[in-house]
Amino acid sequence: MVDIHCHVLHEMDDGAKSLADSIQLCMLGAENGIEKIVLTPHLPNINDIDEFIEKRDEKIAELQNEIDERQIDVEIYPGAEVYVNDDIFFSHNLKKAAINSGKYFLSEFDFFGLSMDRICRYLDEVKKNGLIPIIAHPERYDYFQRDYNKINYLVAEKDVLFQVNAGSLAGLGTREEFFLAYQMVKKNIASFIGTDAHSVKGRANDLLRLTHFFPPDIEHRSLDYMVNIAPESVLKNEQLPKINRGRLQKGRWL
Numbered sequence: 001m002v003d004i005h006c007h008v009l010h011e012m013d014d015g016a017k018s019l020a021d022s023i024q025l026c027m028l029g030a031e032n033g034i035e036k037i038v039l040t041p042h043l044p045n046i047n048d049i050d051e052f053i054e055k056r057d058e059k060i061a062e063l064q065n066e067i068d069e070r071q072i073d074v075e076i077y078p079g080a081e082v083y084v085n086d087d088i089f090f091s092h093n094l095k096k097a098a099i100n101s102g103k104y105f106l107s108e109f110d111f112f113g114l115s116m117d118r119i120c121r122y123l124d125e126v127k128k129n130g131l132i133p134i135i136a137h138p139e140r141y142d143y144f145q146r147d148y149n150k151i152n153y154l155v156a157e158k159d160v161l162f163q164v165n166a167g168s169l170a171g172l173g174t175r176e177e178f179f180l181a182y183q184m185v186k187k188n189i190a191s192f193i194g195t196d197a198h199s200v201k202g203r204a205n206d207l208l209r210l211t212h213f214f215p216p217d218i219e220h221r222s223l224d225y226m227v228n229i230a231p232e233s234v235l236k237n238e239q240l241p242k243i244n245r246g247r248l249q250k251g252r253w254l
Contacts (some may be wrong), residue, residue: 001034002014002231003029005081005106005163006205007134009059013042015198022063023070024200032208034195036235038099038102039063040079040106045090045195052080053096077235081106081136084122094129102237105131106163112142118151123158137196139168142167148180148248155189155245159242163192166202167235170213180248185226185247192234193226197242 007015008029009184010022029037037061043052060078067074079099083105088094098105105126109119126133135154138144144151144154154160167173168181203207211223225243 001033001207001227002038002235003034003195003197003207004038004079004134004231004234005040005165006037006193006197007041007081007196008037008076008098008197008205009039009041009063010057012056012059013044015041017199019062019066021199023066025197025205026054026063026067026072026074026076026202027070029195029197029205029207031073032206034074034205034233036075036077037205038077038079038231040081040099040237042108043080043082043097046082046084046087046097049091049093049096056080058101077091079106081108083108084126085110088122088125092124094131094146098131098233100237103130103132104134104161104233104237105206106136109141111140114141114143116143116153120158123154123160133163134163134192136163136194137165137168138162138185139164139177139184140173145176145180149184151184151189152247155247161191161240162189163194164190164205165196166193166210167196169193169215169218170210172210172213182215182218183248185222187248188222188225188243189245189248190226191230191240193223211251215242 008025010016016022077100080097164181168177194203
């Protein structure tokens with residue numbers, strides 16, 4: 001499996017605090033069927049992208065050395081979870097933050113009070129830079145929880161990709177997070193499942209264990225698409241295989 005969103009890289013953000021923490025998370029991931037990890041530390045300020053990339057790559061080299069020495073059976077790849085706000089309109093080097101130096105761009109927005117007009121303008125700006133936006137954990141955003149049609153619009157009109165958190169689908173978040181994540185998976189609107197791991201004791205990357213708590217009616221082929229096929233395409237910088245995407249219906253249990 002591929003974990004396309006996590007905070008395993010040490011001393012970068014509110015994730016792994018030390019190299020030892022990073023190693024522990026890599027080992028836990030490998031024990032839970034994760035073969036490839038995309039390291040996506042928070043980039044809170046797009047204007048700091050050059051300094052961020054330099055520090056990130058130094059930390060990746062440190063972690064890779066430990067993985068090699070300890071023979072941990074996992075591959076690591078560079079990425080970022082980019083906080084997108086109005087600064088994006090003045091940035092000209094967004095491609096540096098793309099996953100594995102490709103065209104896929106993991107984006108995070110404000111959790112509250114963001115208008116659809118703003119979201120669409122942000123997404124359009126990402127696309128103007130030749131990138132394909134992936135919205136991280138949409139099930140956690142208040143405005144999507146309250147109005148599922150906003151996600152329907154982004155699918156139909158913007159062909160946006162989404163990544164849901166494994167913990168949300170396993171019921172470890174709020175009720176609203178679970179219901180939205182569940183529908184997005186069932187309707188093939190979510191293209192990826194990531195752990196969004198921050199620590200072994202907090203939000204961990206025990207993906208295989210978490211799948212045992214997913215709703216039992218989620219088909220194996222859907223899971224395979226979200227944790228294997230689609231993220232592998234991202235790492236190879238290829239177009240995702242097409243799937244039929246449905247529409248969300250708020251308040252309806254499938």
